[in-house]
Amino acid sequence: MWSTVSSGGLPAGERFEWFSDLVSREVMPTVISSERPASFHTEAAVMELGELRVSRLAYSPLRSRRTPALIRRSDPEQYQLALVSAGAMSLTQHGNDCGAGVGDLVFWDTSRPSDARSPTGDDREQQLVILQLPRTVLPLRPRQLDRLLARRIAGGSGMTPVLASFMTSLVDHGDQCTPTQLRQLGTVAADLAAACLAQRLDTEEQLPAEVRQRALVQQIHTYIEHNLGDPQLNPAVIAARHGISVRKLHQLFQGHDESVHSRIRRRRLERCRADLALPGALGRPVHLIAARWGFSGPAVFSRAFREAYGVSPTEFRALSINETCAGCTLRRSALS
Structure with a gap:
């Protein structure tokens, strides 16, 4: 689902000019400059999420300016x-x-002049994941949002790490989704962006109830993901952490494909399954892998694993290692 372009196939002397022209033509008119155009390189990709777009961008240090004249020429x-x-x-x-x-x-607004740049003297590659949000998808007043333009939104607390984790997951797993699923993810992205910005503005009560609810569900999903290894993780702990009752927590999951218990169990099993398939983890006992992801004991884990995958953890590990070895043999044969 990613549409990707890269400067890698171009002569070094043409890469910067190609990128500058690409951005102005396909994204919006922008004045781009670089202190080292001869060594410039970039890779960009975009994926449609219904009304939204997500893009990932890796590039050499540069400066990008939007002037009033360029905004009048074209503005998304x-x-x-x-x-x-x-x-x-x-x-x-x-x-x-x-x-x-x-x-x-x-956070920035394409309809206002702006000046984005890499820090002076910083030669590191820059990487961004960008949500492109039509004005209509954010249920907050423009005057309120103006207060957040060109303001650092620190990644350590509140809804920010939840949104950051979701954006990273889009990059890692978005290409495995169907168009319908991508549209659904676009709705989630808009909800999380609105919740994150509203939290910074202290205007969360202005968000529609359904937006607050969907954002809360995603926040709970992220909390579960980050705490799977805690054997005490349960609905009561999750509800208390998010300031809601256990009854309210279960109500939030009604209409979804799985309950709170089911989600915790599934994600723990998937994490264990991934570890068991790693050749480098062959020396780690199965019961330690189970304990790492929050299972209370070997018998409970073995029974749950067999119910989910039809084989025991030990049998699955042996099958995975055999498949890996067979794949290596095939590759060696093809190269010889």
């Missing part, structure tokens, strides 16, 4: 929310100026 009329996944960036817009590092979010 979007808000854009970027996760810094490598390197760093600075942004100036609407009288604000910020610097952001790995794990931080940065």
Whole structure:
């Protein structure tokens, strides 16, 4: 589902000019400059999520400016929310100026002049994951959102790490989804972006109830994911952590494909299954793998694993190692 372009196949002297022209033609008119155009390289990809787009971008240090004249020429009329996944960036817009590092979010408006740049003297490759959000998908007033333009949204607390984790998952797993699933993920992305921005503005009560509810469900999913190894993880703990009753927690999961218990159990089993398939983990006893992902004992884990996958953990590990060895043999034969 990713549409990808790269400067790798071009002569080094043509890469920067090609990228500059590509951005102005396919994204929006922008003045791009580089201190080292001869050594410039980039790779960009975009994926449609219904009304939204997500893009990932890796590039050599540069400066990108949007002037009033360029905005008048063409404007996608979007808000854009970027996760810094490598390197760093600075942004100036609407009288604000910020610097952001790995794990931080940065928010800007394509309809306003802006100046984005890599830190001076920083030769590291920059990597961003960007949500391109039509104005209509954010249920917050433009005047309120203006307060967040070119403001660093720190990645360590609240809804920010939940949104960052979701954006990273889109990059890692989005290409495994169907078009219908991608549209559904677009709705989730819009909800999480709105919840994250509203939290920064202290206006969460202004969000529609359904947006708050969907964002809360995703926040719970992220909490479960980060705490699978805790054997005490259960609905009561999850509900208390999110300030809701256990009854409310179960109500949130009604209409979904699985209950809270089922989700915890499935994700623990999937994590164990992935570890058991690793050749490098062959010396690690099965019961330690089970304990690592929160199972209370070997018998409970073995029974749950067999029910889910039709074989015991030990049998699955042996089959996985045999398949890996067979694949290596085939590759060696093809090369000889």
